[in-house]
Amino acid sequence: MTATPIVIPAGMPQYDDIPRLDVARIRADFPLLEREVNGHRVVYLDSGNTSQKPRSVIEAMTEHYERHNANVARSVHTLGTESTAAYEGARQKVATFIGASSAEEIVFTKNATEAINLVAYAIGNASLNPKADPRLRLGPGDEIVVSEMEHHANIVPWQLLCERTGATLRWFSLTEQGRLDESNVDELINERTKLVSIVLVSNILGTANATSRIHDRIREVGALFMLDGSQAVPHRPMDVVDYDVDFLAFTGHKMLGPTGIGVLYGKADLLAAMPPVLGGGSMIETVTMQRSTFAPPPARFEAGTPPIVEAVGLGAAVDYLTAVGMEAIAWHEKELTAYALEALASVPGLRIFGPPTPVGRGATISFDLAGIHPHDVGQILDGEGVQVRVGHHCARPTCVRFGVPAMTRVSLYLYNTAEEIDALVRALERTREVFA
Amino acid sequence: MQFDQLYQEIILDHYKKPRGRGLREPFDVEVRHVNPTCGDEVDLRVRLDGEKVADVSYEGMGCSISQASASVLHELVTGKTVTEALSRVDAFVAMVGSRGLVEPDEELLEDGVAFAGVAKYPARVKCALLSWMAFKDATAQAVAGEGASR
Numbered sequence: 001m002t003a004t005p006i007v008i009p010a011g012m013p014q015y016d017d018i019p020r021l022d023v024a025r026i027r028a029d030f031p032l033l034e035r036e037v038n039g040h041r042v043v044y045l046d047s048g049n050t051s052q053k054p055r056s057v058i059e060a061m062t063e064h065y066e067r068h069n070a071n072v073a074r075s076v077h078t079l080g081t082e083s084t085a086a087y088e089g090a091r092q093k094v095a096t097f098i099g100a101s102s103a104e105e106i107v108f109t110k111n112a113t114e115a116i117n118l119v120a121y122a123i124g125n126a127s128l129n130p131k132a133d134p135r136l137r138l139g140p141g142d143e144i145v146v147s148e149m150e151h152h153a154n155i156v157p158w159q160l161l162c163e164r165t166g167a168t169l170r171w172f173s174l175t176e177q178g179r180l181d182e183s184n185v186d187e188l189i190n191e192r193t194k195l196v197s198i199v200l201v202s203n204i205l206g207t208a209n210a211t212s213r214i215h216d217r218i219r220e221v222g223a224l225f226m227l228d229g230s231q232a233v234p235h236r237p238m239d240v241v242d243y244d245v246d247f248l249a250f251t252g253h254k255m256l257g258p259t260g261i262g263v264l265y266g267k268a269d270l271l272a273a274m275p276p277v278l279g280g281g282s283m284i285e286t287v288t289m290q291r292s293t294f295a296p297p298p299a300r301f302e303a304g305t306p307p308i309v310e311a312v313g314l315g316a317a318v319d320y321l322t323a324v325g326m327e328a329i330a331w332h333e334k335e336l337t338a339y340a341l342e343a344l345a346s347v348p349g350l351r352i353f354g355p356p357t358p359v360g361r362g363a364t365i366s367f368d369l370a371g372i373h374p375h376d377v378g379q380i381l382d383g384e385g386v387q388v389r390v391g392h393h394c395a396r397p398t399c400v401r402f403g404v405p406a407m408t409r410v411s412l413y414l415y416n417t418a419e420e421i422d423a424l425v426r427a428l429e430r431t432r433e434v435f436a
Numbered sequence: 437m438q439f440d441q442l443y444q445e446i447i448l449d450h451y452k453k454p455r456g457r458g459l460r461e462p463f464d465v466e467v468r469h470v471n472p473t474c475g476d477e478v479d480l481r482v483r484l485d486g487e488k489v490a491d492v493s494y495e496g497m498g499c500s501i502s503q504a505s506a507s508v509l510h511e512l513v514t515g516k517t518v519t520e521a522l523s524r525v526d527a528f529v530a531m532v533g534s535r536g537l538v539e540p541d542e543e544l545l546e547d548g549v550a551f552a553g554v555a556k557y558p559a560r561v562k563c564a565l566l567s568w569m570a571f572k573d574a575t576a577q578a579v580a581g582e583g584a585s586r
Contacts, residue, residue, distance in 0.1 A: 372500075373498060373499035373500060375499035375500075375560070376443075376500045376501075379442060379557070391473065391475065392475045405475040405476070405477075405497055405498075406475050434443060
């Protein structure tokens with residue numbers, strides 16, 4: 001069975017104009033997809049949790065360890081020079097990938113969580129210094145705005161920052177369809193707002209948020225604009241200039257790269273105005289026993305030996321994604337999502353949370369199956385080789401909003417197929433039989 | 437089928453027809469235990485009558501394993517002495533945490549032996565133990581409370 005093409009109105013760019021990808025060829029690049037789980041060919045539907053890795057990423061990391069391994073930014077020897085070139089080369093690849101105007105706007109972190117915390121702690125540090133850039137200073141009466149569909153990583157750092165500074169945390173609520181309720185945007189984002197941080201594509205509902213209205217209001221009131229791109233950057237073309245975003249956080253392991261490396265994009269003038277967060281080696285300009293001055297960004301925010309080989313792996317992942325084409329990936333996922341939404345709707349007792357149509361959403365679909373606890377659903381699916389995520393998906397407020405303790409989540413990527421959706425639906429039928 | 441080891445008839449039966457479910461009066465101690473990784477929670481009350489566990493009542497939400505194990509707990513410890521009840525808790529915890537290495541004692545654990553299969557699913561061990569750890573906690577508090585009031 002193949003996915004049904006989406007009908008596009010006449011006059012619009014037609015289906016054949018869309019860049020395509022060859023899913024069979026792509027699957028051959030991912031060694032893990034060949035393995036079996038519980039006697040079945042693995043059906044990996046958990047890429048929103050972490051993606052699988054193509055051979056090219058694994059080999060790039062192995063080659064770096066075998067041929068170029070040395071520390072970066074401090075050695076005059078050949079290996080150190082090669083390693084530094086590889087690390088900084090990865091930074092340039094990431095910058096190009098998201099349309100950043102310079103590699104200096106890319107800070108490598110441990111993951112997206114650390115990237116968001118980096119901004120929060122830099123603002124916290126700036127708030128203690130009367131001479132700091134006023135855009136970064138926060139106090140009682142000031143407000144930070146998030147939404148009810150955020151991952152905990154885009155809630156908790158701001159709660160902690162508000163506790164430290166006396167600022168107030170506010171949030172967008174959600175509509176029944178799982179979209180941002182923008183009806184009160186002009187009140188919610190106001191002259192007191194210092195920063196708005198929202199998710200671009202929800203990790204639990206799959207919603208792809210439209211940012212233009214929110215962006216315009218943010219610029220009207222002079223606040224900062226941050227996007228959590230963890231579930232967006234791996235799946236669709238990203239251009240930070242187009243979005244006119246001040247900060248963007250995302251992580252390597254969800255975009256075919258290794259764990260242990262994430263990215264904070266920040267506009268150059270903002271990064272330059274930010275005080276350091278972690279102190280140590282590599283982030284300084286000069287150090288005396290009394291005080292220190294600090295390196296310009298991005299080094300200022302990369303204290304200590306960075307995840308060098310992980311950066312190399314992320315660079316290789318960016319090369320892979322670029323070669324396949326982000327437009328092609330986005331369309332592949334859109335077709336699969338349309339197919340999956342239709343297939344899941346055919347399962348009796350299945351309720352989808354989030355947008356029920358393949359428009360304005362990513363390839364992440366969460367659902368409840370006839371009140372059967374997601375742990376039980378996930379266990380039976382695993383018995384059939386189908387790997388999904390169950391639980392609150394680090395977005396407990398979203399679960400509370402929809403009145404459930406947990407959800408079962410399917411998240412698709414460039415290597416998934418309609419046959420795998422069929423396997424999922426068969427396994428869901430099996431689950432219903434067991435708990436009937 | 438793989439999951440038959442886990443979802444035995446006994447477990448599904450307790451899940452669909454839970455024994456002793458619902459919070460009852462009177463009680464000595466009430467505790468709430470949660471599993472933060474999955475959001476499962478149980479409210480559990482213990483009523484002691486001298487040395488005896490007079491009642492264990494509970495309410496909660498969670499997967500079939502956590503709900504069925506609460507039902508089995510109720511059956512296994514109600515009417516037993518505190519010492520007997522706690523030795524059953526220890527045996528259950530040992531069996532579930534053993535990765536399949538401990539041979540379950542059917543005489544002691546009765547329906548509880550159905551959970552032996554859980555030992556092979558490390559991600560589900562906490563589900564099976566949720567209400568048992570709640571019972572241990574509540575009983576310890578009840579015993580201590582009684583001691584203090586004497």
